[in-house]
Amino acid sequence: MIFNNNTAEKTAELLLQINAIKLNSKNPFTWASGWKSPIYCDNRIVLSFPPVRNFIREEFAKNIEKKFGKPDVIAGVATGAIGIGILVAEYMGLPFVYVRPEPKKHGRQNQIEGFLQKGQSVVVVEDLISTGGSSLLAVEALKNEGAIIKGMAAIFTYGFDISVNRFKEENIDLFTLSDYENLLKQAVAKKYIDQDEIITLQEWRKSPSTWKVEI
Secondary structure: OEOOHHHHHHHHHHHHHOOOEEEOOOOOEEOOOOOEEOEEEOHHHHHHOHHHHHHHHHHHHHHHHHHHOOOOEEEEEOOOOHHHHHHHHHHHOOOEEEEOOOOOOOOOOOOEEOOOOOOOEEEEEEEEEOOOHHHHHHHHHHHHOOOEEEEEEEEEEOOOHHHHHHHHHOOOOEEEEEEHHHHHHHHHHOOOOOHHHHHHHHHHHHOOOOOOOOO
16 A cells, blocks of 8 residues: 555656666566566665655655654665665664564574564565565564564555455555556656557556566
8 A cells, every 4th residue: 555646656756767667568577586577676776866765765754654653663674675774764763673584594693683672663664565475574573573563664566466465464554655556657647658568567467477478
């Protein structure tokens, strides 16, 4: 669920402007999952554009406090959300930790890096929600350390049914700055794509795991 329509439209526009979201229906990208996709999202690029990262930081901070209340700690999911999570925590004057995909194999074997006390409330920051699996593994790791999860905030979501259902099953509230619908709307309005491409992107969204580019 998006925080609000105005933020969703502006965020989508900015991500398109800095080429954080790449659209190519004729030469699709291959995701780590093996899915073929006409869209690729790299929100880490946000960090290289100060006006954009400041907008993202401030919208996160404002809307996190509005939706969840001020938490004790901001947690970023490694590696994509470490940078933006630190910016949000700094802006809100809060401690920051980040969560690895799995514990380190050496040293203290930490999965959560930073200082986190049992019983502290946490809002988790993500850069992108696709299937939701890795994001919810981070939530599980935080819960295992005794954290109270107030919710998760992400820059962008594809809104796949699998992720929506996973978050419902885990009873985790997820809010995002923007989503797939607002992205397509802005991409058409700003002429990043034409009508044929919008049809392709809509079709892909219906069944991304089985979609194949038409030759």
